[in-house]
Amino acid sequence: MPKRVDHEERRAQIAEALIRVAGRRGLHAVGMREVAAEAGVSLRLVQYYFETKEKLLFYGLRHLTDRFTARVGARLAAAGPEPGPRATVEALLLASLPTDEESRTFHLLYSSYAILSVTDGALAAQPFIDNPDAAENALAGLLEQAQAAGLADPEADARTEAISLLAMAATLGTSILVGQRSPESAIAVLRHHLDRIFTTATRAPARVGR
């Protein structure tokens, strides 16, 4: 055999080319030839590692969400060694807004995939149920923690607020994408609701009880 190449690595390389091309020209407009050219390989190679376009798209979605999850994790880590609940929630929500090229591409493509999954049964709709559910559960958990620690309004319904915050972040992100809203105004709206949910003492993490 020849070079004995790492298939998974090759697939990732091609998937990133797909993401770049789709981010520029739209998911609907990507063809296998263009992905191959962007990745610097031949059309045959793309066929070889992903037998069909459907599998390529499927893998691309997986790769996209993986990259985004890693990015959000990095943002959280960058938020400091031991951030308060509010800082964590805020970092989580703001990380999903399309404020730079990478998050812009993510938002655009994830939305494209989601819309596509409604009519094209081939693309599994499951990722668009499981991922949001996971995010919702994580956020609801954080809010409950904050409530238990006396840092958030104990009257609030944590799950409903989690759903609401994520829902707002998603549409605000799209508004930024289409140029209707500035990132700053989107952030202001989200902060407004965080101020409502979290008790104000949280902002400067007063060293009480610790």
Place this chain on the structure above:
Amino acid sequence: MPKRVDHEERRAQIAEALIRVAGRRGLHAVGMREVAAEAGVSLRLVQYYFETKEKLLFYGLRHLTDRFTARVGARLAAAGPEPGPRATVEALLLASLPTDEESRTFHLLYSSYAILSVTDGALAAQPFIDNPDAAENALAGLLEQAQAAGLADPEADARTEAISLLAMAATLGTSILVGQRSPESAIAVLRHHLDRIFTTATRAPARVGR
């Protein structure tokens, strides 16, 4: 000349065929031949009334928003002869959720067009700025009215709340579309925020001051 047909009427007929087929198979998958077949006319006819596909899609978007605007108006009219501010706002928000076939199609296609406009410069992005702005202004106005009438929390920031409500309604709608959330739970989330903004006395429109 032959039949002397009404062009505008014909265009509307073809646009509705476009909307039907796009609602079934996705906006990206519609071709002029399929639209023609759905409308019961020949391919040449579609070419004749819309010279190019781009113009057909453009007209289709306009037709879609017009139909939806009319629908929301009808919903408002059906909400009673003199509804309170809360009933009006609630009707407005719930009318935009994809709960039946027509609103489902609208939500799907409007989202598809919006996402498409991000990468395809040909489709004007302006409708996706102007329409949301108008909705936001209308809703903010309603909330201010309610505040002035003492029916809503005077401390609330009407514009921020309007943006938030519309943002939530949009994402909740998409969640319904992809099957993540039930219409009932989406409605519950929206009602939760309406309860927060409006003073409870509003629900039964007490005949005070009138």
Place this chain on the structure above:
DNA sequence: TTCTTCGTGGTACGACCGTATCACTAATAT
């Protein structure tokens, strides 16, 4: 070394798409 098999390139095929062309019909204006 020889044989097998993985990786790779080039290219062709068949289908579909948007658009263009040509012809024909029928209603109106003169």
Place this chain on the structure above:
DNA sequence: ATATTAGTGATACGGTCGTACCACGAAGAA
């Protein structure tokens, strides 16, 4: 009555797309 023209049908053209096919080199196995 006839010339004109809006409306309509059938069909062809050029391009692109996803996929299939064929051939070859190179690395490990025998």
